[in-house]
Amino acid sequence: MQLSLSLSRSPLESVRDALLCEFGPQRPVARMDPISQLVKSSISGSTPDAVSWAAFLRLRAEFKCWEDLAQASEGRVLEIIHDVTHAQDKARRLPLALRMIEARIGWLSLSHLKTLTVDAARHELQSLPGVGVKVAACVLNFSDLAMRSLVIDTHVQRVAKRIGLVGSGDATHAYHALMDLAPEAWTADDLFELHWLMKRGLGQMLCPHEAPRCGACPLKHDCAKIGVGHSADVLAWRPRG
Template identity: 80%
Template sequence: MQLSLALARSPLESVRDALLCEFGPQRPVTRMDPISQLVKSSISGRTLDAVSWNAFLRLRAEFSCWENLARAPVAAVARIIQDVTFPEDRARHLTTALRMIEEKVGWLSLNHLKGLDVDQARWELQALPGVGVKVAACVLNFSDLAMRALVVDTHVLRVAKRISLIGAGDATQAYHTLMGLAPDTWTADDLFELHWLMKRGLGQMLCPHEGPKCGACPVKAMCAKVGVGHSADVLAWRPRG
């Protein structure tokens, strides 16, 4: 009997379940406030996690509050974060973004985003300099806003293409496609977990850019790289909208 499309599971559920069996549950232990998360995520692009975390900790040690960072000279901020990618650009964008938030809200806070629809909140963040869909999703999902947004970084983008969850396209297109595949019942913590599983577990441990460990991969049946193509649940599933 053919499976009804209405009863078909999202392929993201199959991916999540397979990776959970391999790596176990991955839930957030602590969450930063949204401004701190914005600072951290704004300096993290194309930079190793350890490097960006160290740069963030230096910023936090240097400035007693983020309001002082907003008013700091760009050159001084760039020196503190000099080992991240494009430090001058990131310092300029970050300090400008913090001042824009102060001007719009009246003080340096993003807590008002909690009262918005997730897409409205994302668009408000993406209006800030240097903030694209990835940084916006980091602020919404990783911070104590805890909103339903999937962070699509380079690892998630790469493996999502390899296992045929998405087609060609950039991170913005991937974000919308993957969010369309996410069941409505999934919470912010579920999307945090999916990000961890796809980035750390699959993307960094099993399926790096070079030398993927296909034999150990729990989702290799979905992978176009090994010549199997789409699994049955990908063919059956149709995204919402």
């Protein structure tokens, strides 16, 4: 661990506090139902937010209800979400995932997940086609289920590596590592806030893949990879001094 933190506190607390001082509190304004969140998150991977939101709104305008989307052909869905990344795969998997939920539950709903543990709910979601650890966490945390699950996207994973919170590994490894560091007292809203601070604030505004603005970063004094730019994920730690 490279951050010079008090042993009595989780490293995530110090990271959050520093980012809160820079960007202020970030709380969810509104939450969608879990099926709507699943639809939105399933088409969002590797796609700019503006593009995925526009595609989601087109889906919502095209279909009177998500049950109609479940029965739609791949071609019809592809026409609507054509500009998202990996559109053909998503157009095939999304209706199938919705039909699988209907077959399991008897109708199109995920409200029962609230009665499960976070891990059990996440595993059930990840058994659906096209749903990995990120999409599952989005459904659990961003929707009105409001469960304790941290969304790990590419920005969060990148900056978590750069500041020494996680080591090498995939998003699943990063999810478990960061959830292990999250204080038990933190709520779903606290984890939503941490995701926003690490993604929007740190990952997109200050520490993008290339040309990070290290001088403006509130974590710069504790980041051993300061100034290494887009190679920060693969280079060895720099000595400080």
